[in-house]
Amino acid sequence: VFFDANQDGFDDLYVASGGREFSSSSTALIDRLYFSSSGKSLIRSNQVLPNPMRFESTSAVSVADFNRDGYPDLFVGCRFRLQAYGLPADSYLLLNDGKGNFTDVTRTVIPGLQQIGMVTSAAWIDVDNNQWPDLLVAGEWMPLRLFMNQNGQFTDQSSEWGLSFTSGWYNRLLVADVNNDGKKDFITGNHGWNSMFKASAERPLLMVVNDFDKNGSLEQIILRWENGKRYPYVLLPELLAQIPSLKKKYLYYSLYAGQTMEDIFSDAELQNSIRLYAHDLGSSAWVNTGQSFVRNYLPMRAQFMPVYALASVDVNDDGLPEIILGGNQSRAKPQTGTYEAGYGDILINNGKDQFTVLPRSQSGFFVRGEVRQIVDITISGSKHIVVATNNDRLHFFKLNTVNK
Structure with a gap:
C-alpha cells in the first residue's frame, strides 16, 4: 500500500510478506517499509514489522489515522500461524509517530486483534458517522468482526451490528455506500455456492x-x-x-x-x-441501517466462484455505485474440483439495496483465470478498469457509460 508515512509529501510503500514455504524464523516474512527519497527512489526502513518478536505471514494491510493525530496508522492482518494452520493468528494495529516509525499498540488499544483468526481482508469504515474510523475484519473460518472506534479506543461490537453467525471463507472486503444514504455499507467476497461444501447457520x-x-x-x-x-x-x-x-x-x-x-x-x-x-459461504452486500447491517446476497452468478477481487464504480452515471468482481481458484484437490466458473462480472445497482448482472454482451467485461485485484484508474481523461490475475498480464478495459 502507498501512503505518506513520514509526512514529507511523498508517498512511501508498505509491502506485506508471507507464505507457507517459510519457517517461522525466516527473515523473508518481515514486512517491508520503503521511504520515498524526494519521489525519486525508495529506501528500505530498518524497522522489523509488524512484530519484532515473531515473524508473521501478512495477508492484509489497511491505512487510517485511527486516533486523529494527523498521522496515518496501519492495520496489519495475518493469514495463519506458520506450520499451524487452523490456530488463530494475531493481527496488529501500528501507531505512527509522524516520522514513519511504527509502534504496536494492539494490546492496549484493540486487544480483540490478538488471536483473532486467519485474516484475509480488512477495511476502515466509519459505521456511525462520528468521524472516527472503525475497523472491519474478515477471514477464513472466522466471523466478520467490527471494532468500533471510541476516541481512539476500540471495542468489538460485531454482534450489536448484526454480524453474529457470519463465519465464512471470506477473501475480500469492499466499503461502499451502495444506496447513497450517507451511511457506509460493505461488500464481502466469499467462497460462493458452486462447490461440494455447503454451510448455513443451522448446519455450519x-x-x-x-x-x-x-x-x-x-x-x-x-x-x-x-x-x-x-x-x-x-x-x-x-x-x-x-x-x-x-x-x-x-x-x-x-x-x-x-x-x-x-x-x-x-x-x-x-x-x-x-x-x-x-456458517455462510455466499458473497453479499451488507447494508447499514444505522443500527445494524442487513445482508443481501449478490446475484447467483456472483456465487459461481470464490470472489477474490471487488471494485465499486458507477458505470452508468446514475449516481449509484456498481460492483465489479472476479475470482476463481485453480489450486484444489481432485476430489473437490477447481473453482473456475467465473469470468468477471459487473453488477448493476438498482438503488434498492439489490444488484443485477449486466450481460456480458453489453458489458464487454470478460476475464479468464484467477482474478486477484480490480481497480479503476483514469488514463488521458478516460476511466479504465484494470484487472490483475495470477501468472498473467494486466487486463485493461476502457469504461464507456452504459444505459441506466
Whole structure:
C-alpha cells in the first residue's frame, strides 16, 4: 500500500510478506517499509514489522489515522500461524509517530486483534458517522468482526451490528455506500455456492484441528452435516497418510464408510481439539441501517466462484455505485474440483439495496483465470478498469457509460 508515512509529501510503500514455504524464523516474512527519497527512489526502513518478536505471514494491510493525530496508522492482518494452520493468528494495529516509525499498540488499544483468526481482508469504515474510523475484519473460518472506534479506543461490537453467525471463507472486503444514504455499507467476497461444501447457520461447516497422532504436526479435518450427524469429507487414503495410527482400525474402505467423527476419534481427542465454523459461504452486500447491517446476497452468478477481487464504480452515471468482481481458484484437490466458473462480472445497482448482472454482451467485461485485484484508474481523461490475475498480464478495459 502507498501512503505518506513520514509526512514529507511523498508517498512511501508498505509491502506485506508471507507464505507457507517459510519457517517461522525466516527473515523473508518481515514486512517491508520503503521511504520515498524526494519521489525519486525508495529506501528500505530498518524497522522489523509488524512484530519484532515473531515473524508473521501478512495477508492484509489497511491505512487510517485511527486516533486523529494527523498521522496515518496501519492495520496489519495475518493469514495463519506458520506450520499451524487452523490456530488463530494475531493481527496488529501500528501507531505512527509522524516520522514513519511504527509502534504496536494492539494490546492496549484493540486487544480483540490478538488471536483473532486467519485474516484475509480488512477495511476502515466509519459505521456511525462520528468521524472516527472503525475497523472491519474478515477471514477464513472466522466471523466478520467490527471494532468500533471510541476516541481512539476500540471495542468489538460485531454482534450489536448484526454480524453474529457470519463465519465464512471470506477473501475480500469492499466499503461502499451502495444506496447513497450517507451511511457506509460493505461488500464481502466469499467462497460462493458452486462447490461440494455447503454451510448455513443451522448446519455450519466444521473444521476440527488437533495433533491426533501426537507427532508434533497439526491435522485439519473438515466435517459435513448429514442426517443429524457429522461426517468427514476427507478420503480414507488421505486420512491414513496423515494419521498412520488409524491404519489398523480401517483395513478396508467398507470399515470407513459411514463413520462419524465420534466413531473415528475418542471423546478425549475431540475435547482437546480446536473447532472452527463456517456458517455462510455466499458473497453479499451488507447494508447499514444505522443500527445494524442487513445482508443481501449478490446475484447467483456472483456465487459461481470464490470472489477474490471487488471494485465499486458507477458505470452508468446514475449516481449509484456498481460492483465489479472476479475470482476463481485453480489450486484444489481432485476430489473437490477447481473453482473456475467465473469470468468477471459487473453488477448493476438498482438503488434498492439489490444488484443485477449486466450481460456480458453489453458489458464487454470478460476475464479468464484467477482474478486477484480490480481497480479503476483514469488514463488521458478516460476511466479504465484494470484487472490483475495470477501468472498473467494486466487486463485493461476502457469504461464507456452504459444505459441506466
